[in-house]
Amino acid sequence: MSAISQSQKNQKRQSIMQAAYECFLHNGIHKTSIDEIVKRANVAKGTFYHYFKDKNDVSQQIFVSLSKKVITNAYREVRRQQLTDYLDITIAFVDSIVEFFRRNKLMLKLLERNFSWPLIESRLSQAPEDEELREIMEILLNNPYQPGRSRDEVFQILFSIIALCGSVCYSSIMQSEPTDIDHMKPVLYGMIRKILQ
Numbered sequence: 001m002s003a004i005s006q007s008q009k010n011q012k013r014q015s016i017m018q019a020a021y022e023c024f025l026h027n028g029i030h031k032t033s034i035d036e037i038v039k040r041a042n043v044a045k046g047t048f049y050h051y052f053k054d055k056n057d058v059s060q061q062i063f064v065s066l067s068k069k070v071i072t073n074a075y076r077e078v079r080r081q082q083l084t085d086y087l088d089i090t091i092a093f094v095d096s097i098v099e100f101f102r103r104n105k106l107m108l109k110l111l112e113r114n115f116s117w118p119l120i121e122s123r124l125s126q127a128p129e130d131e132e133l134r135e136i137m138e139i140l141l142n143n144p145y146q147p148g149r150s151r152d153e154v155f156q157i158l159f160s161i162i163a164l165c166g167s168v169c170y171s172s173i174m175q176s177e178p179t180d181i182d183h184m185k186p187v188l189y190g191m192i193r194k195i196l197q
Contacts, residue, residue: 013051016041017065020058024110029059063114066107068133070100070115075136086144087196091189093140094165098188101169102181108173115166145196161192 019041023032034055038048052058074096083089101108108115141154149157168188172181 012043012047016043016048016051017058017062020055021062021110024059024062025106029055029110063111066111067115070097070107071136072132073100075132075139086142087193089139090161090196091192094161094189094192095185097162097165098169098181098185101173105173108169111166112170115162115169143196157195161195164188164191 016037020032020037023036023040027036032055034045034048037055037058038045041048048058052061074093077096078089078092081092083092140158141151143149143154143157165188168184169181171177172179172184178184
């Protein structure tokens with residue numbers, strides 16, 4: 001009985017997150033009210049507050065979920081390519097992120113510049129059973145080109161690369177600034193190679 005109850009709770013929480021996601025896509029985060037979210041989810045306002053502290057809380061959890069989707073999609077693509085060199089793996093990983101955002105502009109618009117690795121790191125601490133994310137983290141943190149660097153230093157480098165990737169994607173795909181993404185990709189990948197070597 002409690003397993004069904006937990007399943008129903010998870011479904012209700014997911015329903016609220018899905019409703020919030022749809023409202024955010026349609027109206028933007030700042031213009032969406034909690035009343036709109038609960039109406040779309042067909043739940044009482046108290047139910048919303050049972051699962052989330054406020055609109056910022058649900059938006060952050062959506063950002064974590066979307067970021068995880070982008071990261072795992074990129075990882076699966078890299079794994080499919082069966083690359084062995086760390087630099088090639090990292091560039092292919094970033095390229096998969098860029099191409100994902102190119103195909104999913106609405107998601108990129110919603111995330112704006114909120115796509116980042118720390119969101120995924122927080123997810124790992126909340127869900128240690130997420131083996132795929134843990135595997136991604138291990139591969140990316142074991143940089144053979146950076147001997148003597150601690151895992152924290154490598155994490156900070158990866159954070160910078162992912163943040164740079166998210167920012168370049170948003171500027172180049174959504175605004176074509178300073179130019180379109182096709183012209184920015186070689187610049188971005190060249191910078192990443194220099195950072196990692």
